[in-house]
Amino acid sequence: MNETPASEIIVPVSVDPTVERTAVPARPRKAVFSFVGLGAAVLAWAVPGLGHLVLGRWRRALAFLVSVGGLALIGYVMRGNVFPQNAADAFGRLGFFADAGTGVFYYLAHFVERVGPDVSRAAGDDGTRFIAAAGLVNLLSAFDAYEIAAGRRR
Amino acid sequence: MDRALGCAISAGVSATTAANAETGFVRINHFAAMLLFALLISVALAALGQRTGAERCRYAVWSFALFVLVGVGIAWLMYPFSH
Numbered sequence: 001m002n003e004t005p006a007s008e009i010i011v012p013v014s015v016d017p018t019v020e021r022t023a024v025p026a027r028p029r030k031a032v033f034s035f036v037g038l039g040a041a042v043l044a045w046a047v048p049g050l051g052h053l054v055l056g057r058w059r060r061a062l063a064f065l066v067s068v069g070g071l072a073l074i075g076y077v078m079r080g081n082v083f084p085q086n087a088a089d090a091f092g093r094l095g096f097f098a099d100a101g102t103g104v105f106y107y108l109a110h111f112v113e114r115v116g117p118d119v120s121r122a123a124g125d126d127g128t129r130f131i132a133a134a135g136l137v138n139l140l141s142a143f144d145a146y147e148i149a150a151g152r153r154r
Numbered sequence: 155m156d157r158a159l160g161c162a163i164s165a166g167v168s169a170t171t172a173a174n175a176e177t178g179f180v181r182i183n184h185f186a187a188m189l190l191f192a193l194l195i196s197v198a199l200a201a202l203g204q205r206t207g208a209e210r211c212r213y214a215v216w217s218f219a220l221f222v223l224v225g226v227g228i229a230w231l232m233y234p235f236s237h
Contacts, residue, residue, distance in 0.1 A: 063201035067194040126187050137198045
């Protein structure tokens with residue numbers, strides 16, 4: 001018995017001759033996970049702007065370096081609170097994740113802010129927000145670097 | 155007792171001031187801090203979202219202006235509660 005395999009059966013899409021058939025360009029399939037993107041994201045997180053610099057987006061790299069570095073350093077100069085890794089409560093842990101988003105600037109805090117934070121004044125409280133905002137912006141830039149390296153963004 | 159407390163506070167302020175001078179602490183008022191925050195966040199958001207250089211510049215200026223306007227507006231709304 002000679003049967004045609006199911007994969008070779010051709011089903012006509014349109015049998016109406018009046019319908020004009022146009023060629024639809026096939027969309028290139030994007031990889032679900034990109035190791036190159038992961039590398040770019042890690043670089044972008046570790047040193048703000050480095051991931052974009054490696055990808056040849058030097059203007060974006062400069063913008064992220066200036067904005068993340070500026071926010072973090074101003075936060076340190078205002079003596080904002082830098083949350084430690086072993087925070088006791090959930091807010092402290094969230095603060096640590098936000099602060100650690102600044103990458104290398106998290107470790108620079110010990111050199112810039114030698115005497116520790118001072119949140120008894122409004123400036124110190126503002127500085128805490130500056131540092132957290134710097135971390136969140138840098139995490140966004142890491143996601144952006146991943147998307148560029150994976151070919152989903154220009 | 156009050157005198158001792160006053161001396162302690164004075165010493166603390168002096169120590170804080172000395173420590174600030176030693177570490178390069180800069181006193182920034184609220185408005186200057188808001189301007190700096192608005193400027194740096196606007197630059198980052200423009201770099202994230204826009205395609206061309208002109209679009210980025212326009213977005214950064216627009217975002218900065220909105221940050222400042224909304225910040226000053228909210229400050230005026232809260233002004234009666236501070237007195």
